[in-house]
Amino acid sequence: MIILGAGAAGLLCAAESAKRGRRVLLLERSEKIGKKILISGGGRCNFTNIHCQPTNFLSRNPHFAKSALARYTPADFIALVEAHKIPYHEKTLGQLFCDHSASQIVAMLESECRAAGVKIVVSAGIREVRRDTSFIVRCDSSEYRSAILVVATGGLSIPKMGATPFGYDLARQFGLKIVSPRPALVPLLFNATDRKRYSDLAGVSAEVIATAGHEPFREKMLFTHRGLSGPAILQASSYWREGQPVEIDLAPERDATQPIRDAGTRTTAVAEKALHAFLPKRLAERWLRQHPPKSWTNSALDAFERELHSWKIHPAGTEGYDKAEVTAGGVDTDELSGKSMESHKVPGLFFIGEVVDVTGQLGGFNFQWAWSSAMAAARSL
Secondary structure, eight states, rough: EEOOOOOOHHHHHHHHHHHTTOEEEEEEEESSSSSHHHHHGGOOEEEEEEOOOOGGGSSSSSTHHHHHHHHHHHHHHHHHHHTTOEEEEEESSSSESSSSSSSSHHHHHHHHHHTTOOEEEOOOOEEEEEESSEEEEEEEEEEESSSSSEEHHHOOGGGTOOOSSSHHHHHHTTTTOOEEEEESSSSOOOHHHHHHHHHGGGEEEEEEEEETTTTEEEEEEEESSSSEEEEEHHHHTTOOOTOOOOEEESTOOOOOEEEEEEESSSOOOHHHHHHTTSSSSHHHHHHHHOOOSSSSHHHHHHHHHHHHEEEOOSSSSOOTTTTOSEEEEEEOOBBBOOTTOOBBBSSSSOOGGGSSSEEOOOOHHHHHHHHHHHHHHHHHO
């Protein structure tokens, strides 16, 4: 069998398939394997999340990922990590990271491949893929044939790491539908008005609830020179659509104006002090300048309170694939078996990992989808 792409999904699928007696050729267009693994998690690889559930994934078919995720769980991958004696820790919200380096995960997968007899070819420039009685993959200087072709070529995120639309083009070539790809887990850009108001707050962060597409995320938000970032915004970005607002609660589960109401004299200074209790000083001051209460009456403070909990921003767009951690959209799950990842239309053709229209939330979920979908394909062969 031939696997295209030596990223997370491709490497695990290759190792597992070879363990099951398959002769496996793994072709990687870059000069080295696992490049995106190496830069993930700040170089420590957030390799899974112990709280992984199907609800942590975005797809046109929210049920598609359930089978694969149930049959290869975070505990299964953790067992592999522990078998290779890689120390790890939980950071927050179930996110597991290597104690030392993401390179340990790449080394582990490479070791698994080597032990199982996988042949890995890097710098494999694929010129053509066609099919007669089997799949034919023509590279710069070689041609390979196999009855089974597994596509693990990833999405469009981080083009400087070698991301291309190859997997989508290949799917279309064989008549499979694509859900339009778009950047996900990506910073959002201010519109012109908000950029003038807030861009000089770059570096300021606060805990908020950010909501897009009815999905709320309570984590940190970070102001940048161009817009908003931080975990809460990255999470919301996957659910955001152009033209829609993102709603931000700057005072989660807090009655922000109570100290103002309780004060003997209601003034801007009293309001600033109340906001300083939960917002950084610069943000509190800016908020009061841009969104002052119309008066100090109870009804005006009610309106001020509501706006603190429902600040609507209208992003001009996203930072794009250069800054996106993953790609949403991809090969339409209607085209694939949820049990095996095999194409319904083209026997022997499989799609796994990020190239499929299954996108995890921030926090190790996309790696878990890579592992689970890879194992689903490998175990079906």
